[in-house]
Amino acid sequence: MSRQVYVNGKLVPQAEATVSVFDHGLLYGDGVFEGLRSYGGKVFRLTEHIDRLYDSAKAIWLDIPLARTTMADAVNETVKANGIGDGYIRLIVTRGAGSLGLDPRKCANPQVIIIADSIALYPPEFYEHGMEIITSSVIRNHPAAVSPRIKSLNYLNNILAKIEGIKAGCIEALMLNHKGEVAECTGDNIFLVRKGVLQTPPLDAGILEGVTRDFVIELAQATGITVKEMPLTKHDVYIADECFLTGTAAEVIPVVRVDARIIGDGKPGPVTQSLKSKFSEAVRS
Numbered sequence: 001m002s003r004q005v006y007v008n009g010k011l012v013p014q015a016e017a018t019v020s021v022f023d024h025g026l027l028y029g030d031g032v033f034e035g036l037r038s039y040g041g042k043v044f045r046l047t048e049h050i051d052r053l054y055d056s057a058k059a060i061w062l063d064i065p066l067a068r069t070t071m072a073d074a075v076n077e078t079v080k081a082n083g084i085g086d087g088y089i090r091l092i093v094t095r096g097a098g099s100l101g102l103d104p105r106k107c108a109n110p111q112v113i114i115i116a117d118s119i120a121l122y123p124p125e126f127y128e129h130g131m132e133i134i135t136s137s138v139i140r141n142h143p144a145a146v147s148p149r150i151k152s153l154n155y156l157n158n159i160l161a162k163i164e165g166i167k168a169g170c171i172e173a174l175m176l177n178h179k180g181e182v183a184e185c186t187g188d189n190i191f192l193v194r195k196g197v198l199q200t201p202p203l204d205a206g207i208l209e210g211v212t213r214d215f216v217i218e219l220a221q222a223t224g225i226t227v228k229e230m231p232l233t234k235h236d237v238y239i240a241d242e243c244f245l246t247g248t249a250a251e252v253i254p255v256v257r258v259d260a261r262i263i264g265d266g267k268p269g270p271v272t273q274s275l276k277s278k279f280s281e282a283v284r285s
């Protein structure tokens with residue numbers, strides 16, 4: 001299906017939605033992005049995604065040429081123009097076309113692109129029975145290199161880990177940080193359940209502050225579950241009663257095997273199941 005894509009203030013047919021080969025987003029991965037979801041035509045946590053986009057841009061010295069409210073309107077307009085009910089939105093801001101050198105001062109105009117489409121990240125049976133992941137040997141970006149809190153167009157770090165997972169027969173992979181602690185998966189945050197307590201790595205473990213992560217923490221706290229943001233090791237993962245991942249595209253997905261070890265009893269656990277259904281109800285309400 002041909003989509004209407006937002007490019008710098010205009011909706012154009014997908015075939016005409018192009019960027020320059022001199023764009024530093026392409027040449028160097030110089031830019032930022034967001035992945036959002038809409039449910040029943042309403043974009044979930046739009047303000048939070050827009051705020052994270054502008055924070056990412058600020059961190060890389062990229063001035064987005066639109067007010068946040070205009071950007072939010074543009075996202076809504078793109079969703080509407082494509083008749084999207086339940087869908088996925090990709091919002092991209094590149095440094096723009098420049099010269100064949102790194103210098104961002106030579107880039108004229110940041111390019112703002114919004115694509116509204118659909119996504120199916122993992123097969124439905126994984127949501128029902130749980131998925132298997134491995135720990136990648138590729139560590140997450142050191143926070144003093146490119147901070148993992150920046151959602152930048154440079155995802156090679158995570159892509160390398162994902163390839164390692166795929167080669168091992170897993171569609172997602174766990175990444176540790178430079179200290180050997182659990183950070184996150186290549187496109188999802190990670191949660192464990194141990195003796196009824198929900199555990200997840202803190203932001204200073206070197207992770208993206210997931211919008212879904214924040215929402216699941218709120219949902220858990222609202223149901224009286226204790227949530228601990230704490231440093232976690234692979235050992236904590238192996239001895240967890242339950243494990244699940246969160247992300248905009250992934251939503252809430254149970255994990256039942258990590259590095260060939262069975263987590264809990266090898267089935268999606270009760271806390272995971274409950275948060276997964278609470279999540280589905282909440283986003284659709």
Ligand code: PMP
Binds near residue numbers: 249
């Ligand atoms: N970590 C990484 C590295 C991600 O790319 C993402 C988004 N796909 C997430 C976590 C989850 O973030 P969110 O819930 O905001 O989509």
